[in-house]
Amino acid sequence: MKSFLMLCSAASCALAIGAAMPAAAQQAPAAAPAKAEAKPVPVAELVKKVDIPYESFTLKNGLRVLVHTDRKAPIVAVSTWYDVGSKHEPAGKTGFAHLFEHLMFNGSENAPGDFFEPLKQVGATDFNGTTSFDRTNYFETVPRPALDRALFLESDRMGYLLGAITQDVLDEQRGVVQNEKRQGDNQPYGLVYYKVLEELLGTTPYGHNVIGSMADLDAASLDDVKNWFRSHYGPNNAILVLAGDIDAKEAKPLVEKYFGAIPAGPKSVLPKVTVPTLPAAKTVTIKDSVAATLILRSWAVPGLNDKDAVPLSVFASVLGGLASSRLDNELVRKDKTAVQVSSGIQSMAQLGIFTVQAVVKPGVDPAVVSKRLDEILADLLKSGPTADEVTRVATTKVSGRISGLESVGGFGGKAVALASGELYSNDPLFFKKELEATAKVTPAEVKAAANKWLNRPALTVMVVPGQREAYQEATAVAAKPAAEGAKAEPVKGTRGALPAVSPIGDLVFPKVERTKLSNGIELIYANRTAVPVTQVEMSFDAGVAADPSEKLGTQRLTLNMMDEGTTSLDSTALAEARERLGAGISSGSSADRTYLSVDAPSPNLAGALDLFADVVEHPAFAPAELERVRGQSLTGIAQELTTPQSLASRMTPRVLYPAASPYAKLGAGSGDPAVVKTITRDDLVAWHKAWIRPDKAKIFVVSDRPLAEIKAALEARFGGWKVDGPAGTKAFAAASQAVTPKIILIDRPNSPQSLIVAAQLTPVDPFADTLAVATANQALGSGFLSRINMDLREAKHWSYGAGGGFNFMEHAVPYTISAPVQADKTGDSIKAIQQQVKDFLTTKGVTPEELTREVNGSTRELPGRFETSDAVLNAMQQNDIRRRPDDYFSTIAQKYRALTIPQLDAAARAALDPNKFVYVVVGDASKVRPQLDSIGLPVEVVPAASLASTKPAGN
Incomplete structure (x- = not known):
């Protein structure tokens, strides 16, 4: 799609x-x-190449375990899936499943603090968590010697979490989630999906956005979230997948050791879901700060286990998913009335959303495009797809699946395929049956399924240029007295220290x-x-x-x-x-x-x-x-x-x-x-x-x-390609310009967030050994555990994520910090960034703990970092551009181990000057400008429209 x-x-x-x-x-x-x-x-021959053999067992407490053996690298993907998503949330508690995803990263009784710290120490890659309508999952890929530690952490947050959740932790992660919501809402068309769910699926458990509403997040109490955990996160409500350098014989005693003592809990009850049908076609129009009108047409359709799911998916691709789709050929290439079109299905476990969209070419009447869209759809419903179209769809889908299954874990690797099949379809190999069905489906079956479901009334949401309605903001939460639990101490653990990690071999x-x-x-x-x-x-x-x-x-x-x-x-x-x-x-x-x-x-x-x-x-x-x-x-x-x-x-x-x-x-x-x-x-x-x-x-x-x-x-x-005429040249003789520190505020009205970008040019040589300065920046700005992110996200919860890094171009090396922050904290966030950078470059340089974490993590993560062909290809190109030997990453571990704190501090201080940053802020000037005047830098306000010109505005 x-x-x-x-x-x-x-x-x-x-x-x-x-x-x-x-x-x-x-x-x-x-x-x-x-x-x-x-x-x-x-x-069909390509489908045969897609295979994930697995073994399975179930613990007495109900935990289902799937094991896939892949010995290509000494790594194991650990993926834990819980049968709880936003569809399980009652009215007034929207966003709870996603909020809990965040809470479960904030430490447990026996592993206090952010889970990213012990995962980084062992060299975990692809570690994250996600929440959907149907489930919540947590995943990491770790070196094989670190598997015990990963299983300890996953089992601890499954069975020993509640004592670590205090009011402080809840307030912190509530703020982070609300900024995640603002960040998505702040994008063009960022509010349209709320309207689709409300109007199309509002009568079903799928009728609200996974991230929830500001009001429900504000109202979440400590008792509410703890009861939510007790109701859904037991081992009998979970699936654990281990994929990689392990087999079931090795896995079973480890899983028994770490998960076996966790008692079973309530089983999530599958909500009753009927695919809704609108009583009549409906059009809803919303205004947004967008450059072009969006026409979004949707139907509720069956979920992924229904026999019509595959034919509908193929129909969607023929209509608007392929580069050669009917909508592309007619609306974009022939009529030239739309600049972008697409069609696809968002398939959930119990229902799906079939969506057709067109972005109207500015100056064209949207009604003309809407009418043509209906005609193209009606023609395809009447005639059905050709056999060639169906085959092209199948080949494209199978090819993409083959590439995606190179990873053992992450967002879409082998562990995901097995876990999702087990959870949604009670069959870990459902993904293969789905591919086989795609390869076998006939044009007649595709036509029949589409006519069955798409001849029903559709919901159309039109997003037109204009001023947004007032944004629903979070309520300012008053500080609670200590007696109310704001300073409650977390429960101390009883399981002992984290398992030790045996030596991890260097990357080959x-x-x-x-x-x-x-x-x-x-x-x-x-x-x-x-x-x-x-x-x-x-x-x-x-x-x-x-x-x-x-x-x-x-x-x-x-x-x-x-x-x-x-x-x-x-x-x-x-x-x-x-x-x-x-x-x-x-x-x-x-x-x-x-x-x-x-x-x-x-x-x-x-x-x-x-x-x-x-x-x-x-x-x-x-x-x-x-x-x-x-x-x-x-x-x-x-x-x-x-x-x-x-x-x-x-x-x-x-x-x-x-x-x-x-x-x-x-x-x-x-x-x-x-x-x-x-x-x-x-x-x-x-x-x-x-x-x-x-x-x-x-x-x-x-x-x-x-x-x-x-x-x-x-x-x-x-080999026979010849040059023809003179080659182009690039002239880098221009001297660097003197940059005056200042704030440039780009006025973007009605923005619930401000984007802060702080930048300066550095004297770093991109062809020299930059390992020390890059490692120093791991502590300051790169990654979840960097000081900038931990301050703005975790300590202050003003941002969903912030950080900074070097861009090693051939003739310049700029350093840039990016921080999307809630609008009312824009000025304070700039001050916080200034303080973090100043402290790091003067009195609070790299700590022994940071050095240990970065060296351990950076050396241990190498096998997982280069698991995929994509990663290898990118590394080959970076080595070539930066004039490094082709075996650079085979020798980098010993270079990491030789780094010292004085080296890192010296490298950072030679590269960065806390007083040379220029700050670019994109936000609502009416709300933001008063916050900036106290920072002590000159402030220039620039209209967003002025940046269309390439003249040197702001200099």
Whole structure:
């Protein structure tokens, strides 16, 4: 499913939406050689490659345990799923399940304090928790010698939690959750989902948002939350999955040891849910600070276990999920009345939401788009999908699942597949049956299911530009006297100390091999065999810094056009061919590099590379399609001017870099709309010719196929690629500008949060050994346990999350702190950041405890950190760009162990100056400006709309 309720940015639109002009009508920079189309492997063959064998057992207290053995790395994913979600919440207690997710990270009776501390110490990766309508889960991937500690922690919060929850802890996490809610609500279209749930599912237990209401969160008492825990978090209400370097014989005594003594509790009662049907079609209109009107049409449909779930999912993909979908082809490519469309199903255990959405092109009557949307849907309901469409959907879904199952844990790995199947369907292998059903479903079955459920009345929610209604804020909570429990001491534990962790071996990073194609393009390769997938990324020495100064936005528009048709395929044909292969083709850029990439199941690699080479070497840049994509880009730019992070990202480079620096171009975002309107096809062809060329390219590959095979495949497609004309150049001769510390307030009215961005340029050399300064920053700004986050989130609960870090660009290393905070604490938050940074760089440097934690965590996490091909591919590129040896991560553990506190303090103090930060604040000036005047820095107020121009505002 495409992104839900988000207008695609210019970057994401680039390869998600294509052109419909026939190849014969396109002008071309070069002719593409004719190739016989490689035949994709049948989807049923791909399904056979998806397998997660498991063993299971159940403890006497009812805890269900699933074990999957995967010996590819010395790590184990620990995933605990509780049968409690927001659908179990009674009226007046919305948000309780999610609030408890937070409370269960705040320590237990035998492991007081944040759980992130002991998890970080053992090198845990992929550790987090999530809450949905149907369940709450907690997960971490740990080195095998740390499994005892992970099981101790998970069992302690299952059986020994209540004594650690005090009024202080509740108030703290309530504040954090309320800021998480503000952060989501503060985004464009951020309130629409509340309306969908209320109007469509309001009569069911699924009718309220998982995060709850401010009023219910305010009203939650200590007794309320403790009773909630007693009712839902017993072992007989949970599933534990262990996936990785372990088997059931090893697992059973460990699970018995840590969980066996926990008594069973009440079992969650499955609420009664009937799929509701609206009595009549209904349209609701809400206003928001958005750049374009959103039409969102929804139906309640059956849950994931219903026989119609798979056919409905396939129908949704054909309608608006594929890049070649009916909605894309008609509304975006042909009519050009929408700039983004999508369709998909949010499948829950007991029901689902079928959603169709269109973002209307500014200037177009939404009623016209709404009428066309209905016509396209009606036509597909009448005729049904083609067999080819159904096959393309199945191949795309199976391909994505294969890639996702490389991880043993995290948000979507093997542990998740097993646990969700067991909890929702009483079958850990449900995921495979779902894939098999997707591979076998017929067009007639898809048509029948869609007609059964989508001929019912629909809910339409329209989000139109305008001023939002008043935001429902939290009630200020008065401080409670100590006698009321605010200072109650947590219960002391009885289980003894945390289990010790035996020595953890250092990482053996995959062997990286280098070779060259016949035309000189360097190929950097690593072999990974966990999944039959190949990832190829071409990195070009270009990036945002290569954007033409007089036409900022050219690079982005060029990338957006490269998948809109080649000299041999129009964009629809290109998208269809890609989907038949289960391949993904994408683009992107950093300050210094432009990326084009392809990934595919290895059995389909030949065909995927044929398409990729066509996109890279022979984009058509069809004039008619340029006008359509230009319109999408302009809408994306307008959207950037309504989004807090995008506004800050536009302003910050303008104050850090002189106007002549190539890095000042970062302040243009996706471009200046006035300039983007003037970019011609010739500009795109010229930029492609100067920068997307073999003498600026390196190819990075991670694959289960051997290097010889990969090289031969790439040589056949890129070995004959020749340079044509002079290459582009980037000039970094401009001197750094003197930056005057100040506050620039970007006025964004009616913002429940302010986004604070503090930035300065540092003297750090990106090609030197930066391990000391990066490790020092782990204590100050990077990660959950950093001082900035622990202060603003955990101690003050003014933010859902804050932190800072270095950006190691090739010609500059800025340091940036980002902190979304509740609006009424904006000024105090800046003061808190200033104090934390000043203390760290003067009298309160790195502590022995922080050094131990960072060295332990950073060395022990290495096997989990590089578990996936994605991570290896990114590391290979970073090593290359930063001129580090290919085996850098194989030697890094001993470098960590050699670090000392004086080294870290010296590195941080040489890099950062607490008095040189410029603060960019995005928020409601009427509420925020009075808070800023007491900070002692000059304050400039800038209208958000002024940042559309690329002129150096704020200097």
